[in-house]
Amino acid sequence: MKKYIFIFLLIPFLAACEKELDFKYHEVESQFVIEGNLSEEGSMVKLSYTVPMDEPFPGEYETDADVIITDLTDDVTYVLLPENGVFINGTPGLSNHEYELTVNHNGRNFKSRCLMRKGVEIIDLKFQWIKMPYDYVAILEVTSTISEIEGTCYWTRIYKNGEPYKWLMSHGSGAIDGKLTQTTFTTRQNPDDEDDEDNLKDGDLLTVMVFPISLEMYDYLVGISSDSNGPAMFTGDFCLGYFLAAGQSQSSIIFNSTQIPFYSE
Numbered sequence: 001m002k003k004y005i006f007i008f009l010l011i012p013f014l015a016a017c018e019k020e021l022d023f024k025y026h027e028v029e030s031q032f033v034i035e036g037n038l039s040e041e042g043s044m045v046k047l048s049y050t051v052p053m054d055e056p057f058p059g060e061y062e063t064d065a066d067v068i069i070t071d072l073t074d075d076v077t078y079v080l081l082p083e084n085g086v087f088i089n090g091t092p093g094l095s096n097h098e099y100e101l102t103v104n105h106n107g108r109n110f111k112s113r114c115l116m117r118k119g120v121e122i123i124d125l126k127f128q129w130i131k132m133p134y135d136y137v138a139i140l141e142v143t144s145t146i147s148e149i150e151g152t153c154y155w156t157r158i159y160k161n162g163e164p165y166k167w168l169m170s171h172g173s174g175a176i177d178g179k180l181t182q183t184t185f186t187t188r189q190n191p192d193d194e195d196d197e198d199n200l201k202d203g204d205l206l207t208v209m210v211f212p213i214s215l216e217m218y219d220y221l222v223g224i225s226s227d228s229n230g231p232a233m234f235t236g237d238f239c240l241g242y243f244l245a246a247g248q249s250q251s252s253i254i255f256n257s258t259q260i261p262f263y264s265e
Contacts, residue, residue, distance in 0.1 A: 032062075034110060034234065034241035036069075036101045039248045040119070042090040043069055045080055047105065050240065061085040065105040072113070073097040093245050095119075101243040109236040112243035117152055117212035119247025121145045123179060125208060126253070127260040129189065136189040138200065138260055143181045144210045144249065146172055153218035155246075156182050159207045160200070169221045189257070200255040208253070211246040 036045040047062035063082040069089065070077045074097065080087035093099065095118035103110045124143040129136045142156055156168040168182050187200040200206075213221075216233070220242055223230030233242045 032105065032108070032110075032237075032239040034101070034103055034112075034239055034243070036112070036241070036243035038069060038093040038099055038101075038114075038116065038243075038245040040092045041248075042088065042092060043078070043080060045087040045101065045103070046085075047087070047103065062105065063087075065103055067104075068102050070100045070102065071097055072100055093247075095247055097245075099243075099245045110234045110239050111236050112234045114214065114217075114243050114245040115149075116245035117147050117149055117247060119249045120147060120154070120180075120210055120212055122208065122210055122249045122251040125206075125251055127186070127255070128263045129260050130263045134188075135191075136262070138186045138189070138255075138257070139183050139263070140186050140206065140253075141181055141183050142168075142208055142210065143179055146175045146178055146180050147212040149212070151215060152212045153215055154180060154182070155211045155213050155217070155221060155244075157209045157211070158184070159209075161205055162207070165197075165206065167221075169218055169225075171218065187255075200257075202256055202258075204255045206253050206255065208251050210249045211244065213244065213246055217242065217244060 031050045033048045033050055034045065037043065045067050047065055047067075048060075049062070063085060065087075067080040067087040068077050069080065071094070073094075078089050078091045080089045093116045095116055098113060098115045100111060100113045122142065122144045124141070126141050127138045128141065130139050140158070144154070146152065152172060154170045154172055156170070157164075158166045158168075166184055168184055170180060170182050172180055174180065185198070187198055191199050193199075216231070220230040220233055229240050232238070
């Protein structure tokens with residue numbers, strides 16, 4: 001018999017679980033969007049509708065829905081309850097377990113499955129100044145271990161002083177001796193525009209999270225970052241969005257322009 005565990009006293013999340021990136025869905029007739037995340041800290045699901053890309057998101061989420069996550073490996077179902085506009089549950093996800101997210105909203109049903117991969121270890125974060133034709137640019141290098149599961153890809157999310165900053169994806173094919181290094185441009189040494197969102201100031205805190213993900217999730221992120229809403233991640237009725245179950249790794253670095261070495265070949 002399937003066991004049901006109802007969580008009414010919700011366990012507070014690690015602050016990082018509440019820092020979600022704002023995905024920019026490309027303009028279509030208003031569509032239902034599900035953004036679901038499960039980690040060792042618990043689960044969080046946001047439900048919304050798309051708005052035109054040239055209009056700001058109103059910041060309101062749908063809460064009239066039934067949201068559950070089923071641990072298909074142990075045959076246990078967890079109910080997520082709405083709190084402050086999002087659905088949450090403090091039950092930790094377990095590595096190498098397969099999970100299914102089910103959402104019932106306005107008579108429609110949506111389902112998505114995901115194998116939860118164990119979190120990798122962030123080994124090193126560092127900046128280097130690299131000479132470009134127009135200026136020196138600070139490159140951030142993120143080095144981590146890789147998953148034991150063959151075919152795993154990687155999603156790196158970066159926050160500046162707690163706010164979304166950048167995100168990277170990698171197939172993991174560039175890993176050497178079990179280590180993967182991902183790089184991204186950050187600030188110029190002498191920026192022309194002081195308000196450029198890429199700019200960093202001394203003392204800025206960058207928080208980096210690395211998630212091992214499936215190839216399907218990788219393809220979804222590629223779609224979102226290009227002129228597409230990405231492949232369908234849910235079965236049942238049509239919706240946009242994703243469900244990701246993954247161990248999360250986190251590390252931070254403070255930007256100090258005077259202590260960054262210059263790259264030399």
